[in-house]
Amino acid sequence: MDAPSIKEVNLLAEPVAEQDHAVGPVNAPVTIVEYGDYECPDCLNAVPIMEEVRQRLGDRLRLVFRHFPQNSIHPHASVAAEAAEAAAEQGKFWEMHAALFQHQKELAEIDLSHLALTLGLEIYKFELGRSREQHRRRIRADFEGGVRSGVNRTPTFFINGRRYDGPVDAKAIIAATRSASQQR
Numbered sequence: 001m002d003a004p005s006i007k008e009v010n011l012l013a014e015p016v017a018e019q020d021h022a023v024g025p026v027n028a029p030v031t032i033v034e035y036g037d038y039e040c041p042d043c044l045n046a047v048p049i050m051e052e053v054r055q056r057l058g059d060r061l062r063l064v065f066r067h068f069p070q071n072s073i074h075p076h077a078s079v080a081a082e083a084a085e086a087a088a089e090q091g092k093f094w095e096m097h098a099a100l101f102q103h104q105k106e107l108a109e110i111d112l113s114h115l116a117l118t119l120g121l122e123i124y125k126f127e128l129g130r131s132r133e134q135h136r137r138r139i140r141a142d143f144e145g146g147v148r149s150g151v152n153r154t155p156t157f158f159i160n161g162r163r164y165d166g167p168v169d170a171k172a173i174i175a176a177t178r179s180a181s182q183q184r
Contacts, residue, residue, distance in 0.1 A: 010163040014145035016064050019138075021084075021093045023054070024062035030160060030177040033064040035146040037154040038081060038100045039074030039107055045168070046155045047101050052170040057177060065097060066142040068154050076107040081139045083112045086129030087121055095119045 016022065016031055024031075034050065036043040054063055067084075069077035080100045087096030096119060103110050116126040129135065146156065150163065157164040157173070160180040166172045 010150065012158040012161040012163075013148035015161070016062075020064045020066065021088065021097070022062055022064045023094060025059050026062065028062040029060050030057065030180055031062040031064060032164075032173075032177070033066060033158040035066050035068035035142070035149075035151045035154060035156045037068055037070050037074055037077045038084070039077040039104060040070065040154045041104075042153075042168070043155045044101050044104050047098075049168055049170050049173070053173050053177075056170065056174060061177065066146060067139045068143055068146045068151055068156070069139065070154060078136075078139060079112070080107055082130050082135050083116070083126075085135035085138060086126050086132070087116065087119065089129045090121050090125060092119050092121055096121075 012033060016033060020033075022031075032050075032053070034046070036046070050063065054061055067081040069081050071078055084093055084096045084100060087093055096116070099115055099119060100107070103115065112130070113123055113127060117123055149156075149158065155168065157168075159173075159176050162180065164173070164176050166176055
């Protein structure tokens with residue numbers, strides 16, 4: 001099999017779909033897809049940056065998060081992703097997402113059930129949801145889509161379907177979104 005060309009590697013292989021975890025209007029002129037890992041320090045550092053980007057761009061931005069757990073170096077990333085998916089069943093994906101990053105340094109010891117309770121989740125549904133194979137399949141599908149898109153580290157961002165390899169700071173990302181929205 002031939003190696004993918006540079007152009008193919010820089011494009012998002014899996015278009016944003018209804019089942020993606022997204023905030024912001026569907027018809028926003030800019031969509032940023034982040035492939036992330038809940039145990040990755042660089043992903044944690046990107047959280048306030050992406051929050052600033054969201055605040056500054058407002059309704060002009062749709063932000064999507066996809067799982068890319070790097071289990072060989074982050075042994076708790078998949079369990080955390082499963083917790084986020086279980087919370088999503090109760091409409092609390094983004095709350096769990098934020099809580100997992102807030103407690104990133106304690107993922108080895110944290111009681112995810114207690115964390116779920118603090119978010120107001122129904123604990124029986126949460127515990128049942130954590131063990132669902134459908135969540136593991138979704139996480140695996142996100143990961144495989146990332147691999148097909150050339151993701152090899154986290155966080156990796158795609159702006160309007162094109163990989164962004166610039167600095168992870170709000171000013172640079174906002175400048176890249178302006179350029180991307182003009183190319184639409």
